[in-house]
Amino acid sequence: MYQNVFIIGATGKVGSTLVHQIYEKGDTSRSIHVNPTRIVGLASSSSVAFSKKGIGKKEALKFLKTKNGISYNRLDELIALARTNRDHLVFVDVTALKEPMIEFHKKVISKTPFSIVTANKNPIAYADFNTFTFLTKEPDRYGYRCSVMAGADAVPFLRDLRDVRDKPTLIEGCFSGTLGYITSMLERNKRFSDILDTAWRRGYTEPDPRDDLSGFDVARKLVVLARSAGVPVGLKEVHVQPFIPRSYFKKESVGKFIRSTKGLDHHFAQEIKSAKKNGSVLRYVATMRMKGNTPCLSVRLQKVVTNSQLVALQGTLNKILVVSKIYGKENPYSVQGPGAGLDVTAQNIRRDLLYLLERRVITQ
Numbered sequence: 001m002y003q004n005v006f007i008i009g010a011t012g013k014v015g016s017t018l019v020h021q022i023y024e025k026g027d028t029s030r031s032i033h034v035n036p037t038r039i040v041g042l043a044s045s046s047s048v049a050f051s052k053k054g055i056g057k058k059e060a061l062k063f064l065k066t067k068n069g070i071s072y073n074r075l076d077e078l079i080a081l082a083r084t085n086r087d088h089l090v091f092v093d094v095t096a097l098k099e100p101m102i103e104f105h106k107k108v109i110s111k112t113p114f115s116i117v118t119a120n121k122n123p124i125a126y127a128d129f130n131t132f133t134f135l136t137k138e139p140d141r142y143g144y145r146c147s148v149m150a151g152a153d154a155v156p157f158l159r160d161l162r163d164v165r166d167k168p169t170l171i172e173g174c175f176s177g178t179l180g181y182i183t184s185m186l187e188r189n190k191r192f193s194d195i196l197d198t199a200w201r202r203g204y205t206e207p208d209p210r211d212d213l214s215g216f217d218v219a220r221k222l223v224v225l226a227r228s229a230g231v232p233v234g235l236k237e238v239h240v241q242p243f244i245p246r247s248y249f250k251k252e253s254v255g256k257f258i259r260s261t262k263g264l265d266h267h268f269a270q271e272i273k274s275a276k277k278n279g280s281v282l283r284y285v286a287t288m289r290m291k292g293n294t295p296c297l298s299v300r301l302q303k304v305v306t307n308s309q310l311v312a313l314q315g316t317l318n319k320i321l322v323v324s325k326i327y328g329k330e331n332p333y334s335v336q337g338p339g340a341g342l343d344v345t346a347q348n349i350r351r352d353l354l355y356l357l358e359r360r361v362i363t364q
């Protein structure tokens with residue numbers, strides 16, 4: 001039996017990498033897989049290609065280039081198209097949409113038999129906790145590992161902890177590849193404004209680097225992790241201290257903003273000096289700590305002592321540490337992996353798809 005897949009955001013960076021991987025790795029091959037993948041739908045922001053019998057490699061790659069399909073206006077229209085297919089289907093969300101995707105995810109899970117795999121963290125971070133619980137209650141219908149750490153095993157581990165009733169008392173980690181890169185470079189005594197300029201020019205940051213520096217992306221990931229562990233929190237509960245002072249977040253062009261950060265070069269040089277003097281390093285750390293029954297969530301730049309497990313992190317690597325009754329303070333459970341990357345994310349979306357198979361049979 002085929003696993004039918006409908007990719008929304010197929011023309012984006014992650015989406016097109018996924019489409020290439022699916023064909024290049026032979027996921028569609030009946031001679032390799034008992035349940036091969038069949039791409040039945042590909043959508044960009046305004047155009048969709050759909051075929052019940054499956055879209056061939058040539059047509060799919062052409063769509064990624066030309067976005068030449070049927071035009072559409074609302075995500076609901078994609079559900080209507082999918083309903084013309086009698087077989088089961090998985091929507092893959094590789095957009096960065098917020099409100100319309102919350103509604104779309106809710107509709108797919110409540111009103112259709114279809115499933116979802118998402119790399120887009122917005123629907124599960126911005127929606128309220130009840131909606132998060134509703135969307136994720138059937139793990140074999142909703143895969144969201146790629147919403148944090150490009151799909152490393154943080155999400156499935158915390159979900160399993162919740163279900164074996166070993167609630168974490170501490171989740172701590174560095175989840176921003178961009179901010180990890182910046183702190184590593186600061187340690188090498190590079191100037192903050194130069195590091196930021198290079199990172200932005202090389203595409204390591206979001207198109208607007210203020211989106212990384214505000215800390216909200218890290219806060220959204222922390223909310224997804226805490227919720228996965230069964231802790232009923234939302235973004236409002238996260239105390240976010242941006243990587244740089246709020247006064248720098250003015251409405252001005254990216255170039256002007258980056259130039260303005262020269263004013264922070266001395267500040268960061270001093271911070272690094274004082275951290276080194278105390279045997280510490282700078283890390284942008286996200287923390288969820290239970291105080292009794294109350295979860296306390298924060299995201300901030302910290303001086304971390306050198307015996308911490310977060311110190312060894314270099315560059316864009318991400319890591320989380322989890323303390324619970326079973327995983328005590330001395331032996332926290334840790335998950336480490338690249339925090340971003342097109343190939344790693346696309347591969348982990350394919351892993352989520354494997355977990356959604358009705359009957360997974362090991363291939364030769």
Ligand SMILES: NC(=O)c1ccc[n+]([C@@H]2O[C@H](COP(=O)([O-])OP(=O)(O)OC[C@H]3O[C@@H](n4cnc5c(N)ncnc54)[C@H](OP(=O)(O)O)[C@@H]3O)[C@@H](O)[C@H]2O)c1
Binds near residue numbers: 014015045095097345
């Ligand atoms: N990059 C990574 O390493 C990484 C890792 C983990 C998770 N993610 C997440 O993966 C998602 C995609 O990231 P990306 O870098 O691939 O983004 P991207 O290159 O900006 O691609 C976004 C895709 O969404 C489509 N889109 C935009 N508006 C839409 C709408 N109204 N309806 C339907 N589709 C729409 C775009 O179509 P058009 O081509 O028509 O604009 C495009 O195909 C994001 O949520 C990101 O946070 C990324």
